Amino acid sequence: TLVNLADVLADAAGEGRGVGAFNVIQLEHAEALVAAAEETGLPVVLQISENAVRYHGALAPVALATMAVANRSSARCVLHLDHAESESLVDEAVALGFTSVMFDGSKLDDATNRETTRAVVERCHEFGVSVEAELGEIGGKDGVHAPGVRTDPTDAAAFAHETGVDALAVAVGSSHAMTSRTATLDLDLIARIRAVSPVPLVLHGSSGVDDDSLVAAVRNGMTKVNIATHLNAAFTGAVRDFLADDPTVVDTRKYLGAGRAAVQAETARLLRLLAAT
Ligand code: G3H
Numbered sequence: 001t002l003v004n005l006a007d008v009l010a011d012a013a014g015e016g017r018g019v020g021a022f023n024v025i026q027l028e029h030a031e032a033l034v035a036a037a038e039e040t041g042l043p044v045v046l047q048i049s050e051n052a053v054r055y056h057g058a059l060a061p062v063a064l065a066t067m068a069v070a071n072r073s074s075a076r077c078v079l080h081l082d083h084a085e086s087e088s089l090v091d092e093a094v095a096l097g098f099t100s101v102m103f104d105g106s107k108l109d110d111a112t113n114r115e116t117t118r119a120v121v122e123r124c125h126e127f128g129v130s131v132e133a134e135l136g137e138i139g140g141k142d143g144v145h146a147p148g149v150r151t152d153p154t155d156a157a158a159f160a161h162e163t164g165v166d167a168l169a170v171a172v173g174s175s176h177a178m179t180s181r182t183a184t185l186d187l188d189l190i191a192r193i194r195a196v197s198p199v200p201l202v203l204h205g206s207s208g209v210d211d212d213s214l215v216a217a218v219r220n221g222m223t224k225v226n227i228a229t230h231l232n233a234a235f236t237g238a239v240r241d242f243l244a245d246d247p248t249v250v251d252t253r254k255y256l257g258a259g260r261a262a263v264q265a266e267t268a269r270l271l272r273l274l275a276a277t
C-alpha cells in the first residue's frame with residue numbers, strides 16, 4: 001500500500017520512533033524492502049535516487065516496478081524520489097504516482113534553493129505529494145562535500161517555515177557512501193535543531209552510523225533515516241559469497257536471490273532498531 005511521507009513521519013515523530021528509508025536500484029531491492037516491512041509490520045520508505053534513474057536511463061521502468069511491489073503488499077510503503085536536483089524529474093515522479101519527493105537544492109545558492117524549493121512544494125502539495133528538502137550540504141556526495149558541514153538551527157527553522165516542506169535533511173556529521181560505520185554525529189545539534197524545527201528531520205548518509213548512534217540520533221530527534229550503501233554492502237557480500245561457493249552457477253536468480261535475502265534480513269533488523277528507540 002502506498003502512503004504519504006508526511007503522515008508516516010508525523011506518526012513516528014509523535015511517538016519518538018525512527019522510520020527507515022532505503023534505496024531501490026534493482027527490482028530485488030524493492031522486493032526485499034517491502035518483505036522486511038511486511039515481516040516487521042513497520043512502515044518503510046522506498047527511495048529511488050536521481051543517480052539510480054541515470055543508471056537505468058529513465059524513471060518510469062524502475063518506479064512502476066517498485067510501485068507494483070508496494071501495491072501488492074499490505075505494508076505501508078512511501079514511494080519517494082531521492083536527491084532530485086531536476087525539477088522536471090520531480091514533476092515526472094508526481095505524474096507517475098510517487099507519494100513523496102526530495103528536492104535537493106543544496107548545490108544552489110541559498111536564495112535560489114529557498115525559492116525553488118518553495119515552488120516545488122506548491123506544485124507537489126497540489127497533488128498530495130510530500131516534499132523533503134536539504135539545507136546545508138551533507139558530506140560525501142560527489143566528493144565535493146565535507147563531513148564537517150553543519151546546519152544552523154535558526155536557519156533550519158526559517159527555511160522550513162519559508163518553504164513549507166514536510167521534512168528537512170540536515171547536516172549533523174554524517175557523510176554519504178561510507179563503507180565503515182565510523183561517523184560521529186553531533187547529537188546535541190540534532191536536539192537543538194529538533195527543538196525549533198516545525199517539521200521532522202532526516203538523516204542522510206546513515207550507512208556510516210553504527211547501531212548505537214542510530215538509536216541516539218532518533219532519541220535526539222531524527223525521524224527519517226536514509227540508508228543505502230550499507231544495504232548494498234549486504235547485497236554484494238551475499239552475492240560474492242554465493243559465487244565463491246558455487247563458481248559454476250549461471251542462473252542469475254540463484255545469486256541475486258541470496259543478495260535479496262540478505263537485504264531483507266538486514267532491513268528488518270534496522271527497521272526494528274529504529275522503531276524501538
Ligand atoms: O539519500 C540517501 C542516503 O542519504 C543514503 O546514504 O548510502 O551513505 O547510506 P548512504
Ligand code: ZN
Pocket residue numbers: 083176204205226
Ligand atoms: Zn542522501
